[in-house]
Amino acid sequence: EIVLTQSPVTLSLSPGERATLSCRASQSVRSSYLGWYQQEPGQAPRLLIYGASTRATGIPDRFSGSGSGTDFTLTISRLEPEDFAVYYCHQYDSSPYTFGQGTKLEIK
């Protein structure tokens, strides 16, 4: 089973700042099968990025994904108030598919 470790666990930033979230895999993940989700309290997760770097439909271009192999990054270029939420990475390359434990992005 591929273990995904996200860092930091909590990230405190202000609106307008840049956020960089990391996801490290215990073994190599094909880039085509790495995704990122945003989850707000009481809501279902929303797909932001798939294939490591492709934005899902309707996702603003301030969200971008990068990386390959075992190291992946989600970057939010300029934080908006609605971006403060929990973010999960997800690998769907190798069964059982797995999620990272999440990064909580909070307002500083």
Add this chain to the structure above:
Amino acid sequence: QVQLVQSGAEVKKPGSSVKVSCKASGAPSSIYAIAWVRQAPGQGLEWMGRIIPMFPRENYAPMFQGRVTITMDEATGTAYMDLRSLRYEDTAVYYCVTSMGVTDGYSWGSWGRGTLVTVSS
């Protein structure tokens, strides 16, 4: 895009079973696979398993193997997740999720709103 409507909240006793449904509308014939993901209160996301209706083929996470069954009624576009031998730690929100296959890079883009299952004596 596919819309997913899940069945309502359930309260179950330890040792019993629960069956949660997920009805797809919008473009149900375009669904490549359906999966179930759960989230315990205050915790992260946990992949349970998936079904690919066209084959059909199922895969389950080891921790649920033998205790969960995922099925799909293609005639009605409804997927089901059956979890048996319930324990207190199975208390969680259960989400169904779909993949449209190659058209969306096999990503998991459509989520139901979740079904709260509470295991309580």
